[in-house]
Amino acid sequence: ELQGYASKTGGSKHNQDLSERRAKNVRDALLSYGIEPNRVRIIGFGDTHLAEQGTDQVSHALNRRVTASVVGYKGKVKKEWTIFTTLPEAES
Numbered sequence: 001e002l003q004g005y006a007s008k009t010g011g012s013k014h015n016q017d018l019s020e021r022r023a024k025n026v027r028d029a030l031l032s033y034g035i036e037p038n039r040v041r042i043i044g045f046g047d048t049h050l051a052e053q054g055t056d057q058v059s060h061a062l063n064r065r066v067t068a069s070v071v072g073y074k075g076k077v078k079k080e081w082t083i084f085t086t087l088p089e090a091e092s
Contacts, residue, residue: 001040001041001042001043001068001069001071002023002026002027002040002041002042002043002066002067002068003023003042003043003044003045003066003067003068003069004018004019004020004021004022004023004024004026004042004043004044004045004065004066005019005022005044005045005046005047005049005050005051005063005064005065005066005067006018006019006022006045006046006047006063006064007047007050007059007060007061007063007064008047008050008055008060008063009060010047012046012047015046015047016044016046016047017044018044018046019044019045019046019047020042020043020044021044022044022064022065022066023042023043023044023066024042025066026042026066026068027040027042041071047063050063051063051065
């Protein structure tokens with residue numbers, strides 16, 4: 001499941017549409033790698049589930065996101081990754 005979100009800039013209808021388009025763009029990218037369409041569901045939350053409450057540009061940027069949840073998988077799932085995730089440093 002891909003969940004799209006938007007910041008509070010813009011109107012509610014615009015933000016809802018934008019959050020759905022964000023999730024759809026990620027879905028399209030996954031499909032281009034051979035993922036079966038019936039395995040990827042999208043949902044848009046608009047500006048209703050903010051990650052940050054601030055009104056500065058950083059807060060707005062953090063609210064403009066898509067998250068992914070693995071549903072119904074029984075195996076081991078890797079930790080969540082975002083563009084802000086840091087990779088462990090390589091050992092020398």
